Amino acid sequence: MAIEKDPSAGPTAERRAPGRRAGDHGRYGRLSRELVLTAALGLVDREGLSALSMRRTGAELGVEAMALYRYAAGKDALLDGLVEALYAELEEELAASEESPEWRDELHRIAAATYRVALAHPQVAPLLATRMLAVPLARRPLAVLRDHERVLALLNRAGLDEEATAAAFRAVNDWILGCILGDLRAMVDNPDEPDPAFRLGLHRMPARELPRLRAAAPALARRAGPEGMAVGLDALLDRFAPGAGATE
Amino acid sequence: MAIEKDPSAGPTAERRAPGRRAGDHGRYGRLSRELVLTAALGLVDREGLSALSMRRTGAELGVEAMALYRYAAGKDALLDGLVEALYAELEEELAASEESPEWRDELHRIAAATYRVALAHPQVAPLLATRMLAVPLARRPLAVLRDHERVLALLNRAGLDEEATAAAFRAVNDWILGCILGDLRAMVDNPDEPDPAFRLGLHRMPARELPRLRAAAPALARRAGPEGMAVGLDALLDRFAPGAGATE
DNA sequence: CACCATACGTTTACGACGTATATGTACACT
DNA sequence: AGTGTACATATACGTCGTAAACGTATGGTG
Structure with a gap:
């Protein structure tokens, strides 16, 4: 999982070899x-x-x-640890597929991997929204910062100046997060229910006052998916990183 | 017993206003x-x-x-109530400015109002991400559904078919939510600290391994603001609602 | 070997929490 | 005056996060 060491975990003495010994508690052996x-x-x-x-x-x-x-250090730190775990998984995911030389393709690869990891842990993903608001940038787990660094480097490679880089960075991050949360929303209620419309508890929607919503609900139950995210990402990049290999 | 509560109880000691009936609880009068x-x-x-x-x-x-x-009905319902309160405020906000005949302008007006309301309650806004994941579409507060209905009607007016409407709807919602969360993120740490870079706890960022991030951090501390959101919104609408009054 | 500092897990305790259940109490009717 | 009902309280239980004090095994040092 490649978890970073917790800096608040005291002066870390060298860890023992993974051998079991008397006094071990639980089937996992010594804690870490x-x-x-x-x-x-x-x-x-x-x-x-x-x-x-x-x-x-x-x-x-x-x-x-x-x-x-x-x-x-406490429950909040544990929650932050879950975010850290997700970003660790993202790094594995990224290492598993091939890096592209094109900055734009690479951004798409990162976005897709982020999306996959987040949707693979639907219960944890909301923390990507909430914990990020509780932890200032520089205190975020290293895996998160490395991710930011990667994205910034790509935008930089696209030839953007500092201000444009920041704007594009925000746009990319906000869009990815929004897409993840939006698609999770489409999965709520009963994820096992095969009919998407029913998954949303569509029965009991007052059709009189909400005609369009009632009609559109089945379509809304479908997720945008990585494809929808990719389309929007291109649209945003075309706008926020103009002249740098725009689509169309 | 309501009449003879401990009269020395702090906040409740002077809470009975003249004209109130005995049995009233709290300075706000009867609960609702x-x-x-x-x-x-x-x-x-x-x-x-x-x-x-x-x-x-x-x-x-x-x-x-x-x-x-x-x-x-319980604490979760109370949290959902906060979301409801925010959307109620959104409706007030929308009623306060003039409706535009142009669907695209109207979408911008809604987006801007949503952004304003959310940032006016930074502590509550994360619930827009989390509670929406816990409550299926049809069980969401009416104010939320009315908001959805408004947006859908606008997209419909733009001449989109059902599938395109759903895609555009998702894109708009996801983008607005992402922008809100992203800009809240830029406010974390010490909101009173005038220097945005310091607000993010920028000291202690390992400049060696994260050069771009270190350099970009001051720019990242700036919020995208309603303007940044509007630019992205146009970019997304151009892509997801093509041929319908696109910018440029 | 004996000794000890240190790392690591447990025990105990406290106050706050969500909420099920049972118990008043005041008002709108007849 | 009497009664049903809407409303708020009282009490209680189990769980939570975590501070503080306490063992205990381990590995380094004489």
């Missing part, structure tokens, strides 16, 4: 930040964000709640 | 859904989402926590 985050991520994936508590995460690892505080 | 939501909104605006609890909201109204359950 990565184990804690993995357990938390699994718990949230399975039971949702509201099921995440220090005690339950500890139980997941066969350990008391307080044991986790060595690896995450 | 609107009062509850207003109190909750005020509390969150002042102290943040984490300060919102049934007990504290009740205290705000001079009432026990359980009294709120008549007006909001």
Whole structure:
């Protein structure tokens, strides 16, 4: 998972080899930040964000709640850890496919990978919106900052000046996040219900006062998908990074 | 018992105004859904989402926590109520400025108003992302559905077919939400700090491994603002609602 | 070997939380 | 005057985050 070390986790002595010994608690062996985050991520994936508590995460690892505080300064830090885990997964995802020499294609590749990772963890994805608001830029996990760095480098390669780079960066990030949240919205209610219209609880919509919405609802239940995101991304890039290999 | 409460109780001691009936609770008079939501909104605006609890909201109204359950089925419903309150404010905002006959201008007007309302309640705005994921379309507050209906009607007026309408609708919504969250992000840390770069905790950013980010950070601290949102909105509309009064 | 500092997990405790349930209380009717 | 109903309170339970104090195993040092 490639989790960074928690800087708040005291003076880190060299970690022991992964051998088991007496006093080990739980089937996972000795704790580590990565184990804690993995357990938390699994718990949230399975039971949702509201099921995440220090005690339950500890139980997941066969350990008391307080044991986790060595690896995450508190519950908020644990949530931030989930974001970190997602970005770690993004880096794996990016490493798995081939890098493109074209900055625009590369942006598309990053956007698509981000989208995939986020939708693979629908319960965690909302944290991408909320935790980012609670943590200032420079305190965000390194994986997040590296992602930002990557995107900035690409825009820079496109020949944008500082101001235009910032504007394009914002546009790209905002669009990706918006698309992710929007498509998650289309999955709410019962994800197992095959009929998308029913998934949205479409019955009981007052057709009289909301005719267009009633009519459009089945179409709205469809997700934009990576394709929709890509189309919009191109549209935004054409506007915010003009003259630099625009589509059409 | 309502009549003989402890008369020395702080905020409730002087709360009975002349002309009120005995049995009134709190300086706001009898409870109502609107009062509850207003109190909750005020509390969150002042102290943040984490300060919102049934007990504290009740205290705000001079009432026990359980009294709120008549007006909001539980804490989640209270959060949904905050979203509802925001959309109610949006409707006021829209009523305050003049409607445009041009569908595209009208979309801009709606987007700008949404942006204003959201940024006016930075602590509440994240709920626009999170609660929408917890509530299926048809169960969302009426004010939300009316907003959707308005936007759909405008796109319909632009002559889009059903599929294109849905795609454009998603794009518009996703973009607005993304812009709102992105600009809120630029306000985190210390909102009173006049220097935007410092607001982001820019000190302590490892300049070695993140050169572009370090250089771009001051620019990133600036918000896109309604202008940035408007530019992107036009770009998206040009792509998703082609041939219908495109800019340039 | 003996000794100890340190890293790591547990125990205990406290106050706040959401909310189910049962219990008043005041008002609108007859 | 009596009664049903709408409304708020009182009480209680289980869970939460986490501060503080406490063991205990480990690996480095004499």
